[in-house]
Amino acid sequence: MSLAISAIDYINGIKNNTITAEEFVSKTLEHIKKHEPRLHAFISINESAVDQARQIDKKIKSGQKVGAFYGMPISVKDNICVKGGKTTCASKMLENYISPYDATVVTRLKDQDAIIIGKTNLDEFAMGVATEFSAFGPSKNPWNIDYVPGGSSGGSAVSVAALESVLSLGSDTGGSVRNPGSFCSIVGFKPTYGLISRYGLVSYANSIEQIGPMGRRVEDVALLLNNISGKDQHDPTTIHNEEQDYLSGIDTGISGKKIGIIKEMSSGAGLDSTVESVFKNAVSAFEKLGANVQEISLDMIQYTVATYYVLTTAEAGSNLSRYDNLRYGYDLDSEGYEFRQYISKARHKFGAEVTRRMILGGFVPSAGFAGKYLLKALKVKSKLKKQIQLAFSKFDFLISPTVPVLPFKFGEKRDDPLAMYLADINTVTANLTGIPAVSVPYEVRHGLPVGIQIHANILQEKKLLQVAYALQGTTKLPEVPL
Amino acid sequence: MIGLEIHCQLTKLESKLFCTCKADYRSFEPNTNICPVCMGMPGTLPRLNKKAVEKATMIAMALNCKTPERLGFFRKNYFYPDLPKNFQITQLTMYGPTSIGEQGKVSIEGKEIRIRRIQIEEDPGRLIYEGASERTAITLVDYNRAGTPLVEIVTEPDFDSPRQVRIFLNVLSDLLQNLGVSDPTLEGAMRADANVSIEGGNRVEVKNIGSFHDLEKAIHFELTRQQSLKERGIEIAQETRHWDDKRKITISSRSKEEDEDYRYILEGDIPWIIMDEKSVSSWRQKMPESISSKKDRYITKYGIPPQVADVLSSDKYYSDLFEQAHNEKNAKEIANFITTDLMGLVDTREKREQAKITPKHLMDLAEKISSGQVTRSSAKNALSEIVKTGKSVSDIISSIGLAKISDESEIDKIIDEVISQENTAVQQAKENPQTINYLVGKVMQKTKGKADPTITLNLFKKKIGL
Numbered sequence: 001m002s003l004a005i006s007a008i009d010y011i012n013g014i015k016n017n018t019i020t021a022e023e024f025v026s027k028t029l030e031h032i033k034k035h036e037p038r039l040h041a042f043i044s045i046n047e048s049a050v051d052q053a054r055q056i057d058k059k060i061k062s063g064q065k066v067g068a069f070y071g072m073p074i075s076v077k078d079n080i081c082v083k084g085g086k087t088t089c090a091s092k093m094l095e096n097y098i099s100p101y102d103a104t105v106v107t108r109l110k111d112q113d114a115i116i117i118g119k120t121n122l123d124e125f126a127m128g129v130a131t132e133f134s135a136f137g138p139s140k141n142p143w144n145i146d147y148v149p150g151g152s153s154g155g156s157a158v159s160v161a162a163l164e165s166v167l168s169l170g171s172d173t174g175g176s177v178r179n180p181g182s183f184c185s186i187v188g189f190k191p192t193y194g195l196i197s198r199y200g201l202v203s204y205a206n207s208i209e210q211i212g213p214m215g216r217r218v219e220d221v222a223l224l225l226n227n228i229s230g231k232d233q234h235d236p237t238t239i240h241n242e243e244q245d246y247l248s249g250i251d252t253g254i255s256g257k258k259i260g261i262i263k264e265m266s267s268g269a270g271l272d273s274t275v276e277s278v279f280k281n282a283v284s285a286f287e288k289l290g291a292n293v294q295e296i297s298l299d300m301i302q303y304t305v306a307t308y309y310v311l312t313t314a315e316a317g318s319n320l321s322r323y324d325n326l327r328y329g330y331d332l333d334s335e336g337y338e339f340r341q342y343i344s345k346a347r348h349k350f351g352a353e354v355t356r357r358m359i360l361g362g363f364v365p366s367a368g369f370a371g372k373y374l375l376k377a378l379k380v381k382s383k384l385k386k387q388i389q390l391a392f393s394k395f396d397f398l399i400s401p402t403v404p405v406l407p408f409k410f411g412e413k414r415d416d417p418l419a420m421y422l423a424d425i426n427t428v429t430a431n432l433t434g435i436p437a438v439s440v441p442y443e444v445r446h447g448l449p450v451g452i453q454i455h456a457n458i459l460q461e462k463k464l465l466q467v468a469y470a471l472q473g474t475t476k477l478p479e480v481p482l
Numbered sequence: 483m484i485g486l487e488i489h490c491q492l493t494k495l496e497s498k499l500f501c502t503c504k505a506d507y508r509s510f511e512p513n514t515n516i517c518p519v520c521m522g523m524p525g526t527l528p529r530l531n532k533k534a535v536e537k538a539t540m541i542a543m544a545l546n547c548k549t550p551e552r553l554g555f556f557r558k559n560y561f562y563p564d565l566p567k568n569f570q571i572t573q574l575t576m577y578g579p580t581s582i583g584e585q586g587k588v589s590i591e592g593k594e595i596r597i598r599r600i601q602i603e604e605d606p607g608r609l610i611y612e613g614a615s616e617r618t619a620i621t622l623v624d625y626n627r628a629g630t631p632l633v634e635i636v637t638e639p640d641f642d643s644p645r646q647v648r649i650f651l652n653v654l655s656d657l658l659q660n661l662g663v664s665d666p667t668l669e670g671a672m673r674a675d676a677n678v679s680i681e682g683g684n685r686v687e688v689k690n691i692g693s694f695h696d697l698e699k700a701i702h703f704e705l706t707r708q709q710s711l712k713e714r715g716i717e718i719a720q721e722t723r724h725w726d727d728k729r730k731i732t733i734s735s736r737s738k739e740e741d742e743d744y745r746y747i748l749e750g751d752i753p754w755i756i757m758d759e760k761s762v763s764s765w766r767q768k769m770p771e772s773i774s775s776k777k778d779r780y781i782t783k784y785g786i787p788p789q790v791a792d793v794l795s796s797d798k799y800y801s802d803l804f805e806q807a808h809n810e811k812n813a814k815e816i817a818n819f820i821t822t823d824l825m826g827l828v829d830t831r832e833k834r835e836q837a838k839i840t841p842k843h844l845m846d847l848a849e850k851i852s853s854g855q856v857t858r859s860s861a862k863n864a865l866s867e868i869v870k871t872g873k874s875v876s877d878i879i880s881s882i883g884l885a886k887i888s889d890e891s892e893i894d895k896i897i898d899e900v901i902s903q904e905n906t907a908v909q910q911a912k913e914n915p916q917t918i919n920y921l922v923g924k925v926m927q928k929t930k931g932k933a934d935p936t937i938t939l940n941l942f943k944k945k946i947g948l
Contacts, residue, residue, distance in 0.1 A: 079525075080525070081524065081525045087524065087525070089524070094524065097524065099523070099524070099525070100518055100523065101518050101523075101526075103525060198527065199525065199526070199527050200525040200526075201525055202524040202525045203524075203525070203751075206750050206751055207748070207750030233529070234527060234529065235527050235751075236527070236528075236529055236530065236751065236752060236753055237527075237750070237751060237753055314745075314747055315747065315750070317559070317745070318557050318559050318569050318745070318747055321559060321561065321567070321568035321569060322522050322524075322566065322567045322568050324561065324568060326563065327521065327566065328523075339561070339562075339563060340561060343561060362745065365745040365746065365747050366743050366745050367743045367745075370745075374747070
């Protein structure tokens with residue numbers, strides 16, 4: 001029994017009695033224990049996973065109704081709440097925080113008999129592109145542990161790439177699912193804003209972020225999306241997707257589809273030559289599949305990173321202000337402090353990147369500066385949306401490399417925030433405009449993975465997964481060196 | 483010039499503004515009416531109580547405000563221990579009119595008070611100090627109130643005097659009660675801050691005022707203080723002052739609250755709410771009849787005197803009783819009962835809560851009077867018994883013997899008694915017939931109001947030869 005099977009194969013294996021949930025979950029846990037010291041994908045592991053798997057096996061044997069996941073081990077980013085266990089957001093501020101409730105996505109996974117195998121590592125409060133900013137130490141890229149796995153959902157990407165889980169849930173505020181997907185050679189999917197409930201996702205920039213499914217195969221991601229998407233009464237921003245089946249007809253093909261190459265994301269000085277070359281191969285593959293590929297220039301893209309950092313820091317400043325260590329947090333005696341003094345003392349436990357963004361977040365919406373920063377950013381966002389809508393009147397899909405650079409080494413960009421922020425240039429547009437986007441692993445060159453990003457218009461997930469599936473069929477990826 | 487910021491709790495709502503905890507937090511042990519949402523636990527999202535939008539719209543319409551095309555919510559960011567998220571979800575005018583109501587007006591005693599804005603927001607928790615707030619050793623926080631629905635009403639600085647403020651607040655309080663959205667008599671259900679300034683001076687905000695009575699005093703104090711500074715040529719600083727209800731003065735608050743920058747941002751977790759014509763007009767239809775229209779109806783339809791109609795219409799407790807008890811015939815009688823006899827019996831919140839009187843009681847009493855079974859004076863006695871026990875009118879009449887005495891021979895005996903005891907008065911009545919009422923009153927006294935007044939009068943006249 002191999003752990004390197006797809007989610008679809010796992011389900012078939014259970015149905016054909018070739019594997020049991022208990023066997024698979026036990027083997028996964030052994031595998032995790034073996035590789036975690038080297039990879040550090042997880043912050044916490046579900047110690048009762050095997051018992052839960054056994055219960056599900058019992059249900060299967062006795063012919064009871066069993067949920068769609070049949071005991072499949074799925075990992076969850078540690079900024080998504082799972083009841084009764086720690087939800088740390090990789091922050092000292094929440095080191096011992098135990099959530100009193102399940103996130104809606106977690107409820108839906110449990111209802112479908114998935115096993116939450118563990119909580120994965122991330123950049124503190126999901127702020128970063130390398131998982132270097134975790135208060136509990138970075139995750140390592142399984143393709144080469146000297147390299148970052150991407151971020152902020154780095155732990156999720158590593159867990160899936162290194163066979164520590166079949167599927168994972170990450171969160172994507174500016175590329176945090178797609179970027180590590182690209183760096184670790186797995187599929188990372190950012191849905192339309194509102195397609196998946198955010199209830200239980202610890203907010204960073206709530207107006208643009210989404211929970212996103214991650215897997216080794218496009219069809220696995222579609223399966224996961226089928227079971228977690230749609231309206232949720234706990235999240236008023238969710239939209240009704242009419243119980244769309246993203247898996248059926250995923251092999252429809254893309255013959256005759258119009259694909260636009262976003263010029264500002266696919267050329268220029270910032271683009272790594274290896275990434276460019278892999279991207280060209282992908283473009284040829286699209287053409288061979290019968291698509292009509294043309295370049296399109298979207299000049300608003302040049303403002304997106306600046307806009308993204310203004311909007312996200314303003315929201316982060318507000319969202320994270322509740323971590324004052326008064327109602328929960330870490331142990332810090334309040335004796336002898338005035339109220340405000342205590343808060344500033346307590347907040348010293350935030351890491352450098354979170355602190356940086358909260359300071360910015362205090363500034364950009366402040367009186368006298370809001371007009372110059374926050375309100376201007378909102379205007380750019382709305383112009384960008386219009387430009388993207390116009391592009392979708394001409395094209396079915398818009399493509400680019402997921403990240404303009406190859407995975408980098410630890411510490412390489414850590415102290416150069418601007419260089420680090422520019423790694424987001426290709427991914428933030430989907431968040432600012434609310435459209436869905438996916439990173440499809442395409443090649444591993446000189447031992448480093450490169451992913452291709454595809455965007456579709458609002459709520460066109462089904463078509464987006466079809467094109468991602470078609471692209472996946474044109475490449476054969478090597479096995480991860482474990 | 484005086485302007486007000488009034489916070490009214492929507493106490494009649496079932497649940498809090500963004501979760502399903504109870505809006506009526508007063509009956510709970512501290513920190514037991516809470517959940518992950520109102521405690522702002524990581525990952526939770528607000529779910530707007532649609533009923534709050536409906537009720538707040540009614541308030542806005544009753545205050546003649548404009549209803550916006552869409553509602554938006556914003557975050558007011560500041561740190562305070564009673565605020566679980568360290569921001570308050572509220573409304574303001576940003577991106578055009580997005581607050582529940584704007585540009586309203588109310589008329590009091592011929593003076594128009596303009597309403598600048600009405601907004602929906604969440605109430606913070608409560609801080610409980612040990613002794614005075616400046617010197618407290620321990621501050622306790624109770625989050626039961628956190629997230630309960632509030633409506634803030636901001637007026638333009640249109641008041642000329644503390645008295646006008648008081649009248650306005652009474653009108654507003656009656657209005658809220660009449661709408662069935664709030665019970666302003668509950669502790670903390672209606673709170674006001676005042677902005678006070680005099681000509682040529684800066685604006686001073688007075689906060690922490692516990693009651694309407696103190697508000698009037700605080701404004702009066704502040705006007706006097708500012709006037710005296712002006713006379714001495716001292717500049718009036720723009721500042722926030724707190725009302726000290728022990729010493730009855732305002733004190734400059736050393737905190738730099740007026741410098742606070744709230745860094746307002748849009749609350750992205752609550753999508754824009756489109757105020758479609760259909761919902762708004764259905765809410766308008768659901769609104770109860772206004773106090774002034776009730777008053778007009780009482781006067782024109784039933785011929786109730788304006789002063790009585792005024793009292794009856796402005797108090798929801800009385801007007802509800804009246805509406806349910808009256809018909810074309812008994813309306814005047816019922817109005818009379820309520821405004822002269824019942825009022826003294828239920829003049830506090832506690833008494834009203836305990837009162838066992840129902841509209842049926844009033845109807846039955848009116849019926850007994852018109853059919854001549856009891857006197858009006860006996861009815862009054864019955865009323866206090868009804869309020870206490872809730873027993874039926876006929877039970878009370880028979881159990882405490884309130885049936886009217888119409889038997890002439892019985893009344894005759896009592897008249898004889900009175901004549902033997904009141905020689906001078908009888909003489910007087912013979913000379914001045916109008917004073918006979920005194921003697922009739924004596925008969926009523928002896929019969930505890932049960933003697934038929936008309937029969938008594940006629941008999942008495944006959945007896946003393948008038």
